[in-house]
Amino acid sequence: MHTLGDIMETIKMIQNENLDIRTITMGISLLDCCDTDIDASCRKVYDKLTRLAGNLVKTGEDISALYGIPIINKRIAVTPIAMLCAVSGGDPVKYAKTLDRAADTLGINFIGGYSALVQKGFSAGDRELIASIPEALATTERVCSSVNIGSTKAGINMDAVSLMGKAVVKAAELTADRNCIGPAKLVVFCNAPEDNPFMAGAFHGVGEADCVINVGVSGPGVVRAALAKHPDADLNEIADVIKKTAFKITRMGQLVGTEASKRLGVPFGIVDLSLAPTPAVGDSVAHILEEIGLERCGIHGTTACLAMLNDAVKKGGVMASSNVGGLSGAFIPVSEDAGMIRAAREGVLCLEKLEAMTSVCSVGLDMIVIPGDTPADVISAIIADEAAIGMINSKTTAVRVIPAIGKQIGDELEFGGLLGSGPVMRINTQQSPSKFISRGGRIPAPIQALKN
Amino acid sequence: MKAIISVIGKDTFGILAKVSAVCSENRANISDVTQSILQDMFVMVMLVDISDEGCDFSHLRSDLGELADEIGMQINIMHEDIFNSMHRI
Numbered sequence: 001m002h003t004l005g006d007i008m009e010t011i012k013m014i015q016n017e018n019l020d021i022r023t024i025t026m027g028i029s030l031l032d033c034c035d036t037d038i039d040a041s042c043r044k045v046y047d048k049l050t051r052l053a054g055n056l057v058k059t060g061e062d063i064s065a066l067y068g069i070p071i072i073n074k075r076i077a078v079t080p081i082a083m084l085c086a087v088s089g090g091d092p093v094k095y096a097k098t099l100d101r102a103a104d105t106l107g108i109n110f111i112g113g114y115s116a117l118v119q120k121g122f123s124a125g126d127r128e129l130i131a132s133i134p135e136a137l138a139t140t141e142r143v144c145s146s147v148n149i150g151s152t153k154a155g156i157n158m159d160a161v162s163l164m165g166k167a168v169v170k171a172a173e174l175t176a177d178r179n180c181i182g183p184a185k186l187v188v189f190c191n192a193p194e195d196n197p198f199m200a201g202a203f204h205g206v207g208e209a210d211c212v213i214n215v216g217v218s219g220p221g222v223v224r225a226a227l228a229k230h231p232d233a234d235l236n237e238i239a240d241v242i243k244k245t246a247f248k249i250t251r252m253g254q255l256v257g258t259e260a261s262k263r264l265g266v267p268f269g270i271v272d273l274s275l276a277p278t279p280a281v282g283d284s285v286a287h288i289l290e291e292i293g294l295e296r297c298g299i300h301g302t303t304a305c306l307a308m309l310n311d312a313v314k315k316g317g318v319m320a321s322s323n324v325g326g327l328s329g330a331f332i333p334v335s336e337d338a339g340m341i342r343a344a345r346e347g348v349l350c351l352e353k354l355e356a357m358t359s360v361c362s363v364g365l366d367m368i369v370i371p372g373d374t375p376a377d378v379i380s381a382i383i384a385d386e387a388a389i390g391m392i393n394s395k396t397t398a399v400r401v402i403p404a405i406g407k408q409i410g411d412e413l414e415f416g417g418l419l420g421s422g423p424v425m426r427i428n429t430q431q432s433p434s435k436f437i438s439r440g441g442r443i444p445a446p447i448q449a450l451k452n
Numbered sequence: 453m454k455a456i457i458s459v460i461g462k463d464t465f466g467i468l469a470k471v472s473a474v475c476s477e478n479r480a481n482i483s484d485v486t487q488s489i490l491q492d493m494f495v496m497v498m499l500v501d502i503s504d505e506g507c508d509f510s511h512l513r514s515d516l517g518e519l520a521d522e523i524g525m526q527i528n529i530m531h532e533d534i535f536n537s538m539h540r541i
Contacts, residue, residue, distance in 0.1 A: 004495060004497055006535060007458060007535060009539075010539075011458055011528055011530075065513065066530075066531045067533070068531070252534065
């Protein structure tokens with residue numbers, strides 16, 4: 001039998017340190033639902049989703065009971081809807097409403113894939129879908145949207161960057177009466193992964209199988225608690241503790257994913273090894289950095305600390321799973337992380353530091369509340385900067401900023417639940433990047449793209 | 453198929469007997485028991501075989517939950533695989 005110490009460690013991780021499976025996400029291809037009649041297409045989408053994911057929630061709950069590990073979210077990611085629009089034409093919002101209805105029927109809280117991939121240019125359906133995003137997010141509850149505007153291979157589509165700045169602002173305006181929730185469900189990517197199980201950026205890539213199960217684990221609290229036991233260790237040892245902890249966390253994701261795939265009769269895709277924080281006390285990535293030795297997240301030293309954390313998480317996790325994918329790394333969403341919220345409130349954590357941090361960890365500028373009167377071109381410029389970091393470093397970067405309509409620096413925006421709350425952060429709008437953004441065209445693919 | 457039952461709390465009379473009784477009512481066969489005092493807390497861990505046809509896992513779980521409330525201790529039951537995957541390579 002296992003030692004008492006091992007058993008108690010596992011139980012403590014789950015009960016005291018917020019260890020959980022953050023999400024089981026079923027990726028479903030909708031390519032076979034395309035029809036030249038948009039209503040027929042929507043019908044097929046609804047039928048396929050409810051047929052394949054009918055048992056998703058129940059299976060998640062059963063596995064959770066069997067292993068005694070909480071599985072927080074059961075979700076769905078679908079083929080980028082712009083591809084369906086290309087065939088059917090018509091108002092893309094119809095698809096959003098169909099996805100929302102299917103999510104409601106299935107009892108899942110988010111469905112991702114109201115997306116377009118336009119890193120090199122627009123094809124049929126892409127512009128229509130992007131133009132419809134603000135309305136789609138305002139008229140649905142559970143639909144999440146993402147747009148890939150750049151990649152290391154293709155460069156950055158600056159026309160799309162310009163459109164997305166405007167889309168973010170409009171999404172906030174249309175949902176101003178609901179704490180500007182619209183842009184919290186919209187991610188602008190560079191190098192978007194096609195098997196990411198985490199919302200709001202999840203979609204089901206075209207190279208994927210018809211239906212797969214992807215799992216996202218979590219566990220910042222577990223890593224912090226493990227580090228707390230080594231107050232005097234040097235950084236080699238700290239990295240080692242993180243690796244071992246990441247291994248254990250990931251093994252659980254692998255176990256749950258394998259079991260879910262067996263029970264649902266669907267191939268197992270990947271485990272995403274991310275450290276995903278929640279606003280709950282003790283479930284914060286910022287607190288890990290503070291445990292390592294920074295008085296606050298956001299001060300000088302934060303980037304180095306985060307780089308080590310991110311790397312150690314990957315090293316520990318990669319051996320624990322047969323297939324690793326998605327975003328895999330540490331997430332730094334401001335409004336979803338108690339330590340980040342505190343640092344932002346105190347003015348210690350600023351946008352420029354967050355930008356630097358995104359060059360060494362997964363994802364990018366995430367869940368950042370900015371003043372409601374921020375011009376669309378400034379948001380486009382933020383997107384372009386972030387995409388450039390992703391493009392040059394061959395990594396995923398993303399922007400999910402929320403203009404808080406009617407609010408100014410120092411005010412707070414409250415989303416509730418996993419999305420948390422955040423202070424409106426200062427951004428540099430004294431001089432304008434409008435000329436740069438309005439030039440349009442494409443930033444050519446970097447030399448890093450020429451690997452062949 | 454095996455599961456691990458853990459009982460944590462203040463030591464008192466008859467804990468082992470009560471937990472064993474619930475296992476027996478639910479046709480879960482006890483294969484191993486360890487107990488210890490960790491940081492002033494009584495900790496007991498039981499390895500039980502739950503593959504018998506008459507053993508309903510969710511029923512066993514809810515019975516253990518009721519017992520936990522009754523005796524004021526924390527009782528968990530988890531499939532053995534979670535410990536295997538986490539602590540064995």
